[in-house]
Amino acid sequence: MTDLFRALKIEKVDDKQTINLVDISENDLMEGNVVVDVTHSSLNYKDGLAMTGSSPIVRTFPMIPGIDFSGVVRSSEDSNFSIGDRVVLNGFGLSESHFGGYSERARVSSNHLIKLPENISNKQAMAIGTAGYTAMLCVLGLEDSNIKPTDGDILVTGSSGGVGSVAISILSSLGYSVIASTGRLSETDYLKSLGAQSIIDRNELSEPSRPLGKERWVGAIDSVGSQTLVNVLAQTKYGGAVSACGLAQGMDLPATVLPFILRGVSLIGIDSVMAPISKRERAWGRLSKDLDMKKLSEMVVETSLDEIPKFANAIIEGQVRGRVVVNIS
Ligand SMILES: NC(=O)c1ccc[n+]([C@@H]2O[C@H](COP(=O)([O-])OP(=O)(O)OC[C@H]3O[C@@H](n4cnc5c(N)ncnc54)[C@H](OP(=O)(O)O)[C@@H]3O)[C@@H](O)[C@H]2O)c1
Incomplete structure (x- = not known):
């Protein structure tokens, strides 16, 4: 039996964009050499633009939105990443030309992944x-x-x-x-x-x-x-x-x-999307030292895959305070 999991899918028909929660399998995912069980994603301004279609963020349809995710490696063809590694991915075309983080599973290039610092949990990674x-x-x-x-x-x-x-x-x-x-x-x-x-x-x-x-x-x-x-x-x-x-x-x-x-x-x-891995590792390393995790927890609200489209307009209209974490798993 095919192993199905849930994902949000944006489709465009006759210039009209729709967004639905669907069941897909790994066969539906895009190319990559690492499969990640996504535990968390987040809502950013750009996610609002992508979900509402108010700016041409999505380059190819259908698309799974979500410009970032954290998760746990499920399978890997790269010896630098092992099953169980906790990882984070920001940008690198997620939600633009490659399926993004609003999905219970993601297949991506190992060149785009970073291992999370020990003291940052998967939820904290997406609160950030x-x-x-x-x-x-x-x-x-x-x-x-x-x-x-x-x-x-x-x-x-x-x-x-x-x-x-x-x-x-x-x-x-x-x-x-x-x-x-x-x-x-x-x-x-x-x-x-x-x-x-x-x-x-x-x-x-x-x-x-x-x-x-x-x-x-x-x-x-x-x-x-x-x-x-x-x-x-x-x-x-x-x-x-x-x-x-x-x-x-x-x-x-x-x-x-x-x-x-x-x-x-x-x-x-400042560009976060195509920033080289060395710069990302420096930034995540500093976040693990210099960000007060108690203050971080005070700026966060948590939501789910089914609820996230409701936040799309709010963030574009400047009505979201702090950070929104999407609990995927
Ligand atoms: N360069 C990159 O790689 C990169 C990465 C991440 C984000 N960004 C960009 O950074 C910006 C912020 O992203 P975010 O995720 O933090 O979004 P956000 O949570 O929506 O924050 C944007 C804030 O800007 C203020 N604002 C909204 N509309 C405004 C207006 N018309 N005039 C003046 N201020 C306004 C609001 O703050 P107040 O209510 O406090 O005024 C709003 O909360 C976005 O433009 C996003 O695209 C760029």
Whole structure:
């Protein structure tokens, strides 16, 4: 008898996208040399875009969404991975051109897998998820630009969201003083509990302003883009740096070069999807040391494979706080 398991499947007929929970077998999975029993996945902004079809994330149909997963190796043709190894995968085309994590089983390339650090459970790995791993890449970008806690404040935009929440938590554990920018001032207590020292209204940053403003922060982690990123750069101190990873406000960047040529500000591009394995291992290693797991647990809600499509619109509309873990098993 065929061994069936459950997966979410996005299909497109006549330009109309549908999403259903279906039973499939390993024969239906895509190519790869490692099969993983997926235990957890997560909800990221990009998952919202893929499930609603509001942006062309999915390149080939049908598709199993879910840009990340953690799980346990079920079978492996690569001697570097053994049955029972706990692994994580972020990006590398999951939910775009390769079946993703909203499935009880996944077949992937061993070149895309990382073994989880001992002290990160499978659930914690997806509480962190792609948003949290990207937040760590942003922090590493600032550190590599030699921005130290004693140099001044760090601004985090989109702070109630996944990248923002994890970024605040890591930065505060490392001793940085964090300013959180949010459109949800009602989340002030939450943001302070993660370690933000002060909160500003995101409206302060979202409208066109002067090309150079008062120098307010020495570094920033921006998941918002557009006019917000322009204003973040314009108010970064001399010699500061900004890690840019997102586009929640928009993908445009109507900026001037003045912050770069008059203040020596650096703009650091952050990509999590195709980041090389060495960078991923560095980020996951640092997450295992520098992320307060108690704070992480406070920013998480848990849901299931059947319920996850209900969150798709909410995350695009900026209504999800912190992180959503999908318990698959
Ligand atoms: N480069 C990469 O590899 C990479 C990896 C992961 C994520 N990302 C990107 O990073 C961004 C954040 O991802 P996420 O998973 O953390 O999403 P998320 O949980 O939805 O967080 C985004 C946050 O941005 C703020 N926001 C939403 N709409 C906004 C608007 N119109 N103007 C200003 N702020 C707005 C909201 O925070 P407040 O309510 O607190 O203002 C929202 O919670 C997304 O654009 C995502 O695509 C990129």
